[in-house]
Amino acid sequence: MAHPHTLRGIATISLFAADHESAKKWYSELLGIAPYFELPGYAEFRIGDYEHELGLIDSSYAPKGATLGGPGGAIVYWHVEDVAGTLAKLLSMGATELEGVTERGHDFVTASVVDPFGNILGVMFNPHYLDILAARTKAQAEK
Known part of the structure; x- marks a missing residue:
């Protein structure tokens, strides 16, 4: 626990x-x-x-006291399978690029945008996320 x-x-x-x-x-x-x-x-x-x-x-x-109306603070990255494709979709929907597709090493890839409402939205291909998901799926199947 x-x-x-x-x-x-x-x-x-x-x-x-x-x-x-x-x-x-x-x-x-x-x-x-x-x-x-x-x-x-x-x-x-x-x-x-x-x-x-x-x-x-x-x-x-x-x-x-919250700062609103512009990007700031922490970036939450959501796992996606295709960072470049997701970034393109976000941009086509009116988001503004904050950071383009960035190779971080060890197969980690990120990008981020500012949505039309001023919030930062991060997307990431994260092999660790997939490893954890696979382990949990395997454990559930073995029950």
Whole structure:
């Protein structure tokens, strides 16, 4: 069991947008799904192999002192199979390139954009992600 102090996994990624409805439509198109949960000013998607939560929040609900309206802070990288293809799709949807396709070594590849709402979105081919997924899939099959 993990120590109670350690970070154990992503619970929810929150992105803020002044135009919440447009952000909801943009992310629905990108992800190919509608939000599974909605409240006024909040929409949540479950995505990926582990059904991580991506929350879109009206920027009027941002924490006091949050810097909004431009990229900043941490970059969350989502695993994708095709970094260049995903980057091209994001750019075609109106995102702005922050960092182009970058080989990081050992088969790790990243890119990042700023979405039309000012949030940084990172994409990455991550062999470690695939190793963990394969190990969990194998363990479940052996049960």
